Amino acid sequence: MEAKGEKVVVVANIVDEAPSKLAVAGSPELAALNNGLTNEANALxxxxxxxxxxxxFQVFTLHGFLGLVASALVLLYSERSPLGTAHAARFTHSLSVATAIFSAGALAAAMIVSVAVVPDALPEMVAACEEAQAEKAAWAAAQEAEPDARFHAIYVMPAARRLHQVAVENCDAVLEYASSALPLVLFFNILMQGSLMLAATSCAKHAALLMMKAQSLGAPAI
Structure with a gap:
């Protein structure tokens, strides 16, 4: 029997935790989640x-391939729903960051070549071409001064003359390319690398914003 006047104390732990809601297909929660992620998903x-x-344009480079995969994930999953785009953004963010890093390295290399290598290499190429042309003239003079030996005239001098002619022709072509086409090629290379780096950075930023928005709305597995 219980004694009268004895008090029983019951201690209850109250946990202030919101019940987790699992969004199922066709549910109002899923519709509200997709509506909340629409703007960020469209930006991404x-x-x-x-x-x-x-x-x-750079699919055969490492950063071009990574950028292609990163963007393809978003474009494929975006056809499903904004929530699907948010799931793809997890991988797109990492791949876009890697693309931006490798693009920055390629951009730095192209700028170093344009600023430090090409200006110093062009005078050396001109000097080498002038030396080759002088040697060609010396070979022509030596051919005229040599005695008329059958073996020498048939085999040695024509071969030597042809080698120097090829060297001088290639040298002239290289100089023409280096003075006219090479600066344009380097400019477009720098432009492409910089554009790819900025595009990858923008994609990584929008992917991060979409993931943060999805997490704030309680999206599962983000």
Missing amino acids: KGAATLLFCLSL
Whole structure:
């Protein structure tokens, strides 16, 4: 029997935790989640489209291939729903960061070649071409001064003359390319590397914003 006046104390732990809601297909929670992610998903889709187009021009490079994969993930999953785009953004963010890093390295290398290598190499190429042309003239003079030996006239001098002619012709072509086409090629290379780096950076930023928004809305597995 219980004694009268005895008090029983019950201690209850109250946990202030919101119940987790699993969004199922066709549920109002899923519709609200997709509506909340629409703007960020569209922004990421636009950045991924630009990255995809720029990566096609450099698909045979490492950063071009990474950018192509990063943008393709978003463009494929964006056809499903904004929530699907948010799931793809997890991988797109990492790949876009890697693309931006490698593009920055390629951009730095192209700028170093343009500023430090090409200006010093052109005078040396001109000097080498002038030396080859002088040697060609010396070979022609030596051919006229040599006695008329059958073996020497048939085999030695024509071969030597042909070698020097090829060297001088190639030298002239290289100098023409280096003085006219090479600066343009380097300019477009720098432009492409810089554009790819900026596009990858923008894609990584929008992917991070989409993931943060999805996490704030309680999206599962983000």
